[in-house]
Amino acid sequence: xxxxxxxxRDPQFYALPAATRAANGNVRVMGFPPIGIMSLSSVVxxxxxxxxxxxxxxxxxxxxxxxxxVRRQRPDLIGLSFLSTTSYPYAKILARQIRAADxxxxxxxxxxxxxxxxxxxxxxCPEIDFVCRxxxxxxxxxxxxxxxxxxxxxxxxxxxDGKPVNNPNRVLERDLDQWPxxxxxxxxxxxxxxxxxxxxxxxxxxRFTTMQTSRGCPWPCSFCDIPIFNEGxxxxxxxxxxxxxxxELQAQGYGAVYFVDDHFLLxxxxxxxxCEGINREKVTIEWGCEGRVxxxxxHLFPAMAKAHCRTIMFGVESGSQKVLDRLNKExxxxxxxxxxxxxxNAGIEIVHGFFVVGxxxxxxxxxxxxxxxxxxxxxxxxxxxxxxxxxxxxxxQEYVKRGLVNDATDWYKYFKCSEIDPTCLKxxxxxxxxxxxxxxxxxxxxxxxxxxxxxxLRRFMRFMKLRDIVYxxxxxFLGAKSGPTKNEVISRAVEHGALKxxxxxxxxxxxxxxxxxxxxxxxxRRRIEEEARRSQGA
Ligand code: B12
Ligand code: SF4
Numbered sequence: 001x002x003x004x005x006x007x008x009r010d011p012q013f014y015a016l017p018a019a020t021r022a023a024n025g026n027v028r029v030m031g032f033p034p035i036g037i038m039s040l041s042s043v044v045x046x047x048x049x050x051x052x053x054x055x056x057x058x059x060x061x062x063x064x065x066x067x068x069x070v071r072r073q074r075p076d077l078i079g080l081s082f083l084s085t086t087s088y089p090y091a092k093i094l095a096r097q098i099r100a101a102d103x104x105x106x107x108x109x110x111x112x113x114x115x116x117x118x119x120x121x122x123x124x125c126p127e128i129d130f131v132c133r134x135x136x137x138x139x140x141x142x143x144x145x146x147x148x149x150x151x152x153x154x155x156x157x158x159x160x161d162g163k164p165v166n167n168p169n170r171v172l173e174r175d176l177d178q179w180p181x182x183x184x185x186x187x188x189x190x191x192x193x194x195x196x197x198x199x200x201x202x203x204x205x206x207r208f209t210t211m212q213t214s215r216g217c218p219w220p221c222s223f224c225d226i227p228i229f230n231e232g233x234x235x236x237x238x239x240x241x242x243x244x245x246x247x248e249l250q251a252q253g254y255g256a257v258y259f260v261d262d263h264f265l266l267x268x269x270x271x272x273x274x275c276e277g278i279n280r281e282k283v284t285i286e287w288g289c290e291g292r293v294x295x296x297x298x299h300l301f302p303a304m305a306k307a308h309c310r311t312i313m314f315g316v317e318s319g320s321q322k323v324l325d326r327l328n329k330e331x332x333x334x335x336x337x338x339x340x341x342x343x344x345n346a347g348i349e350i351v352h353g354f355f356v357v358g359x360x361x362x363x364x365x366x367x368x369x370x371x372x373x374x375x376x377x378x379x380x381x382x383x384x385x386x387x388x389x390x391x392x393x394x395x396x397q398e399y400v401k402r403g404l405v406n407d408a409t410d411w412y413k414y415f416k417c418s419e420i421d422p423t424c425l426k427x428x429x430x431x432x433x434x435x436x437x438x439x440x441x442x443x444x445x446x447x448x449x450x451x452x453x454x455x456x457l458r459r460f461m462r463f464m465k466l467r468d469i470v471y472x473x474x475x476x477f478l479g480a481k482s483g484p485t486k487n488e489v490i491s492r493a494v495e496h497g498a499l500k501x502x503x504x505x506x507x508x509x510x511x512x513x514x515x516x517x518x519x520x521x522x523x524x525r526r527r528i529e530e531e532a533r534r535s536q537g538a
Contacts, residue, residue: 001144002050004075005041006066007034008082008091009056022190022207024253029057030194030202035210035260036081036111036136038182043137046180049144056090058189063094067101077106077144079132084113085390085414092125099127106147110136112229116392118157120411122164131157134170134229135215137179172233176215177241181248184209192463193256195352195381201472202463203311203350204286206255211287213242213274217262218521218528219292221315222328223356225392226262228513232520234263234528239270243277250283257287258311265291266528269535271300275307286310288350293339294331296532301346312343316353316382319373320366323359328394337377344378350456353379358386358418358430360395367430371437375444380456382441384434386416386427394514442473 022028034055041051052073054061070078078098082091095107110132114121118131132139133155142153150156154170193208195201214237216230249257265271278285288311291297301312316336318324324331343351353374357367374382389395391411399405404420405413418424425433445453460469 001077002052002073002075003044003140003144004066004070004073004078005037005044005051005053006078006080006094007037007053007055007057008080008087008094010084010087010090011056024190026188026190027058027060028190028192029059030192031057032258032260033184033187033189033191033209034081035182035212036083037079038184038187039179039212040079040081040136040140041186042180042183044140044144045183047141047144051183051186053183053187055187055189058187063097066094067097070098070101070105074102075105077108077147079108079110079136079140081136082109082111082113084111085412088113088121088412095125095127106130108132108140108143110139112225115229116225116390117411119164119166122157122159124412126159129158133157135173138173139170169231172231172235174235176235176237181245182211185252193258195383201381201460202468203459204256205463206286207253208256208258209249209254210258210260211242211245211249212260213237214261214264214266217292218524219263219330220328220394220518220521221330222326222394222398223387223389225390227521228392228517230262232517232522233524234266236267236270239273239277242274243281243283246278246283246285247281250281250285254285256310257285259287259289261289263291263295264289265295265297268297268300268532271297272303275300275303275309278307284308288312290315292331293336295339298339298342301343301348305347309348311350311352312348313352313354314339314343316340316374316377316379317356318359318362318366319355319370320362323362323366323370326361327356327359333373336373340377340379350380351378353377353382355382355384356387357384357434358416358424358427360417360421360423362425364425364429364433367425367433367437371434371441372444374437375441375448378449378452380452384437386418386430387424389415389417389420397511397514 020028034053037053037055041053044051052069052075054066054069056062080091080095082088091109095109098105098107106129107127108130109121109125109128114131115133118133122128122131130143130150132143139153139155143150143156146153150158151160151167154168156167158165158167191208192205193203195203214234216234217224217226218232218234220227246257286308289309290313293314293316314336317327317329319333321333324333340351340353355370355374357370370384389399389405391407395417396405399421400407405415416427418427418430457469460472
């Protein structure tokens with residue numbers, strides 16, 4: 001069978017199609033490769049099928065070119081993969097265009113947003129045949145095999161006799177080592193590493209890719225949908241499998257890798273074995289990862305640095321304990337300080353903090369504390385985003401109960417909390433505090449951490465034009481435009497027919513489902529701790 005896999009992007013999140021080409025002739029762009037479809041492509045090919053990938057980050061393959069290829073190659077199945085609420089409208093548009101070009105091809109959606117809103121998406125997109133929920137590896141194989149009668153395919157949402165049907169979930173697969181490494185080489189596009197910001201912040205011009213060594217995170221943060229997507233579980237690949245992938249990447253000429261794991265820093269023995277393997281195999285790739293500040297693996301930061309870990313990103317969120325507690329973050333300010341200090345003392349070159357502002361019950365004083373806290377921390381880089389609420393999170397559920405969002409009519413919309421929640425500060429107050437906070441933070445950094453700041457600027461200057469560096473620094477002071485952003489306008493403009501209400505009834509996130517995820521998360525943490533204790537005793 002011939003399969004097309006398309007990674008649909010939100011145009012705001014890929015910038016800089018570089019005017020340059022890589023040594024292998026590929027166009028180079030700044031951003032993260034589409035590891036979701038790359039993972040599926042290798043599985044599909046191993047099963048003997050033909051697979052062609054497209055990534056909308058590639059300026060050479062806009063929708064028109066993809067449509068032309070659909071007409072020319074007549075694939076049997078097209079999978080559209082997208083991450084979030086913000087890219088859903090673009091996926092819908094492309095699906096419609098493909099259906100107009102070919103009324104026979106089977107069309108499938110997959111990814112986090114599609115998973116968490118499957119019935120609603122199916123009802124709103126009649127041109128789509130299937131919505132694929134959760135892990136896609138086995139699911140796509142089953143789909144290829146039983147496309148004409150999908151009634152027994154676990155994790156599939158489809159239409160039977162004019163009614164959306166949700167086949168049962170599949171049991172989460174714990175053996176991730178069974179899948180081949182992602183098929184990176186078939187996509188004729190190269191990536192360079194940048195910070196996950198909406199302004200160019202290039203970290204290196206080395207050939208860059210991402211890797212996934214674990215899936216999920218068993219914590220209960222109220223704004224996050226990772227726990228529900230992974231049913232409160234955390235699953236990991238073995239250290240040997242990860243090291244083998246590193247070796248392959250080194251042979252393919254990659255110089256930098258970022259782990260898209262939700263929480264890499266969970267299982268010390270595994271991290272230690274990965275670091276030992278990297279050194280043993282003489283892999284020199286620089287890598288980065290994300291994790292919680294209360295990680296029990298912090299004694300391994302020096303070993304990670306020795307194994308070329310260059311970047312660690314922490315979900316700091318706030319400098320106010322009250323706000324952290326309101327977000328159910330289950331972390332303290334002291335834990336944040338010691339994690340950042342430990343990482344810097346260990347020699348990690350770039351330690352990044354993700355912060356949010358505009359959270360429920362946050363005061364101006366809290367925002368000030370957040371910026372002053374960020375200034376004092378030995379962070380190299382930071383991002384301060386306005387908190388958004390997504391369907392599937394405990395915060396969304398709270399907003400449904402408080403009558404701030406409507407599960408039936410708002411599920412596909414992109415909302416900053418401050419726009420809908422009266423307990424949040426108003427947007428203009430947040431922006432004013434954010435601008436003032438940045439000013440204090442930059443001043444503090446220059447005065448107290450001049451060497452660290454100079455080192456970071458020197459890294460940027462190696463790869464970026466002076467004009468871009470100046471923009472990176474002054475952007476926080478330019479002020480935000482008032483009114484909704486382009487993303488918000490587009491995400492709210494997706495039309496929805498009468499079908500949506502009946503589908504909404506079927507998909508309402510039940511309180512007991514969230515409670516079940518929370519209890520699974522707690523059980524998962526106990527399981528991991530127990531495993532760690534056992535392996536220490538062994
Ligand atoms: C890396 C990442 C990014 C990267 C870009 C990644 C990229 N373009 O590839 C950057 C930093 C740019 C980014 C940006 C944003 N992101 Co982001 N991101 C992630 C992260 C951490 C990992 C994604 C990933 O690579 N996963 C690994 C691959 C292997 O998994 P996958 O893509 O899900 O694919 C698997 C399955 O879903 C399935 N599958 C996927 N597609 C298909 C298709 C078919 C046909 C089938 C059968 C199966 C299938 O099979 C795959 C293999 O099992 C996720 C968290 C997460 N764990 O998913 C958040 C996440 C997806 N991002 C999120 C958000 C909100 C955003 C932003 C909107 C943030 C913002 N406000 O600025 C932007 C918008 C991006 C966009 N829409 O283009 C949210 C989405 C929430 C929601 N409900 O909308 C998530 C879940 C994080 C979170 N908890 O909040 N992101
Ligand atoms: S720590 Fe919280 S925000 Fe981070 S992935 Fe886990 S649940 Fe989500």
